[in-house]
Amino acid sequence: MINVTGFRYCRLGTANLEETVKFAKDIIGLELVDIKDGFAYMRGDDRDHNIVYFQGDPNDHTVGLSIETFDELDAAESTLKEQGLTVHRGSDAEAAARRCMGYINFKDNSGNSIDLTVRPFASGKRYFPSRDAGITEYSHIGLRVTNPREAEKFWSNEFNFKTSDWIGWSALMTFDQVHHRFALFPSDRPGIQHINFQVAETDDIMKSNYFLMDRQVRIQAGPGRHSLSGARFVYYYGPDNMIYEYSCGVRMVDETWKPRQFPINDAAFCAWGSRPDLDILGPSSK
Ligand SMILES: [Fe+2]
Numbered sequence: 001m002i003n004v005t006g007f008r009y010c011r012l013g014t015a016n017l018e019e020t021v022k023f024a025k026d027i028i029g030l031e032l033v034d035i036k037d038g039f040a041y042m043r044g045d046d047r048d049h050n051i052v053y054f055q056g057d058p059n060d061h062t063v064g065l066s067i068e069t070f071d072e073l074d075a076a077e078s079t080l081k082e083q084g085l086t087v088h089r090g091s092d093a094e095a096a097a098r099r100c101m102g103y104i105n106f107k108d109n110s111g112n113s114i115d116l117t118v119r120p121f122a123s124g125k126r127y128f129p130s131r132d133a134g135i136t137e138y139s140h141i142g143l144r145v146t147n148p149r150e151a152e153k154f155w156s157n158e159f160n161f162k163t164s165d166w167i168g169w170s171a172l173m174t175f176d177q178v179h180h181r182f183a184l185f186p187s188d189r190p191g192i193q194h195i196n197f198q199v200a201e202t203d204d205i206m207k208s209n210y211f212l213m214d215r216q217v218r219i220q221a222g223p224g225r226h227s228l229s230g231a232r233f234v235y236y237y238g239p240d241n242m243i244y245e246y247s248c249g250v251r252m253v254d255e256t257w258k259p260r261q262f263p264i265n266d267a268a269f270c271a272w273g274s275r276p277d278l279d280i281l282g283p284s285s286k
Contacts, residue, residue, distance in 0.1 A: 002076045002159045004175045006066030008120050009049055009098075010141065010192055012242065013056030020053050020239040027217060028197070028244055029133030033123075039097060043138070044129070044197045048099045048121035050138035051195070058240035061192040062105070062113040063141060064098065066120050073104060073118050079158060080106045090115075108154060110146040111190035133211075133246065134204030135197045142183045142193035142243075151184050164253050165228045168264040172228060179229040179251040194235060194243035201248055202232045208246050209234050224274035228262060 014020040021040045024030045030042040033049050041049035067073060080087045090103040100117035107113055129135060145151035152171040155161040161173040164180055172180035185193050199205060209223050212234070220243050222234035231247040238244050262268035269276045 002079060002116070003067055003072060004065045004116075004159055004161070005068055006117075006120065007138070007140070007175075007181050008047070008066050008117060009052060009064035009115075009138075010195060011052040011054070011060075011062040011064065011098075011115075012192070012240075013058050013060035014053050014240050015055075015058050016239065017053055017055040023239050024051065024053070025130040027131075027212070027215065028238070029129050029131040029135055031128050031130055037097065041099070043123075043127060044135035045137045046123055046127050047138075048123045050197075052098075058242075059189070059191055060113075061190075062115055063143065063192065064103075064115040064117055064120070066100070066117045068118070070102060070118055073102060073116065076116055077104050080104075083154075083158065085109075108145075108151065108190075110144065110151060110187075112143060112145070113190075133197075133208055134199040134201065134248075135246070136200055137198040138196075139178060139198045139247075139250065140181045140183065140196045142185050144187035144189060144191045144193050145184045146187065146190070148184050148186045155182065155184075163259045164251075164257060165260050165262060167228060167262045167268050174253065177252040177254060179231075179253055192242070194245050196245040196247055198250065199246045199248050205232050205234050205246055205248060212236050221276040222270070222274050224270035224272045224276070227268050227271045228260075 024042050030044050033041040033043055038054055040053045043050045077087050085106045088105045095102050099121040101119040103115050103117040105115050148169040160175050163171045163173050165172050171184050173182045174180050205223050218237040220235040225232050229251045231250040233247040235243050235245045
């Protein structure tokens with residue numbers, strides 16, 4: 001069992017690094033921490049960084065998690081190899097670029113690229129936002145998987161992930177108290193489907209909704225309230241058609257929590273009645 005303790009970062013290729021960094025600063029509200037060797041390090045909380053953008057294929061995505069020790073890293077490498085997965089042990093230079101003391105990378109059965117880091121860097125400086133979006137934390141992602149049942153099994157058998165709820169076959173999973181860190185969405189390709197930042201309160205969601213509309217940023221869904229996690233949300237498109245989400249008030253779960261099955265319909269997605277694009281979740285029950 002691989003014991004994930006931290007939800008750390010994503011690394012995203014982009015067709016236009018300069019424009020994407022500008023969007024992340026001016027629209028999302030992230031702080032540009034550093035640009036080094038073509039990598040732009042950005043964050044929405046006090047950790048070293050949450051997103052790394054680089055000039056490259058916009059479908060090239062990596063998710064960064066953390067585990068506690070180098071012994072656990074060695075054990076994780078063996079476990080994943082036993083599963084027949086390709087595992088790469090990062091060099092010192094590659095670890096330095098990921099701002100951690102060591103890592104391995106593997107591809108899951110869908111082809112998702114995952115970094116398992118050890119001792120990722122904290123920051124001596126507090127987060128200083130580029131706009132007052134109210135961001136408090138980089139919190140979860142939507143992850144595309146080619147077989148959601150198999151992917152759920154993988155993350156719960158090989159890792160300490162647990163399912164908090166299902167919508168259709170999509171599992172919303174976590175390794176800690178936050179209702180979900182991964183939302184597994186059926187897809188014909190791997191990659192990150194959306195990136196979530198928590199904000200402080202519902203007012204921040206509504207303020208950003210008007211801010212985004214004023215700047216003609218395309219809203220993907222919301223404002224609304226997720227029936228599963230209870231979080232208020234708004235989703236919008238960024239460069240390369242990546243979807244970003246602000247949400248607040250996500251439910252916390254503990255060991256007594258029992259996962260619930262929801263159908264795929266508007267009411268399961270949004271308790272307020274916003275009309276999302278449900279195609280991402282697979283065949284609808286409507
Ligand atoms: Fe989300």
